[in-house]
Amino acid sequence: MAASVITPAGFRRKFAKWPLICGVLVAAAAAGWLLVRQRTANSPAANAARWVTPQVRDVTSMVNATGTVKLKTGAEVRVGAQLSGIVRRLNVTVGSRVQQGDVIAEIDARPVQAKIAQAQAQLSESQVSLAKSATDFSRTKGLFDAGLISRQQLEDATSALDAAKAAVTAAESGLEAAKVDLAYVEIRAPIGGTVASVSTQQGETVAASFATPTRVGAGSCCHGR
Secondary structure (H helix, E strand, O other), X not given: OOOOOOOHHHHHHHHOOHHHHHHHHHHHHHHHHHHHHXXXXXXXXXXXXXXXXXXXXXXXXXXXXXXXXXXXXOOEEEEOOOOOEEEEEEOOOOOOEEOOOOEXXXXXXXXXXXXXXXXXXXXXXXXXXXXXXXXXXXXXXXXXXXXXXXXXXXXXXXXHHHHHHHHHHHHHHHHHHHHHHHHOOEEEOOOOEXXXXXXXXXOOEEOOOOOOOEEEEOOOEEEEO
């Protein structure tokens, strides 16, 4: 068998390929390391929840909007007198600003006060009549029990007592009605707003349910769209 002889030129050609092979291996190793690192970063363990401490902070936000502004007219309420009489005082004029419950006009209270006094007198008279009827009934009942008078007389005394009680009840109702009228002497604004018109002047006589001393309109307001 003939022996192989490697010349210096052949030796150089044989080992010249090793640096290229080593470079390819290093590049493959680097690519594999990067692939493993990326998979590790995307694994559930890497995305595990972290515990944090909550903090209170102010978040400022600004909202810009464009639109149109339209006037919105409020309600208009007619205010009339619930009691007939002379307008003793008128506290407002056209354009006056009023709040709910303000006294805008006053009716002369003297006739109502006279009715209250009359109702009180009537109640006192009815109470006196009731006391007398109660005494007469007690006396009549005693005489009837003793057999000295007839049943008709007892029944008359009972009817008189019942009539006296009814008269007291009616007098009490009249007094309460007069006191209610006294509350209507002051005409108050049902809503807050601006007086739109005044149809009655101080010193004029108004009739209940017919006159309208003032007309109050709620103030205008605006709203955005």
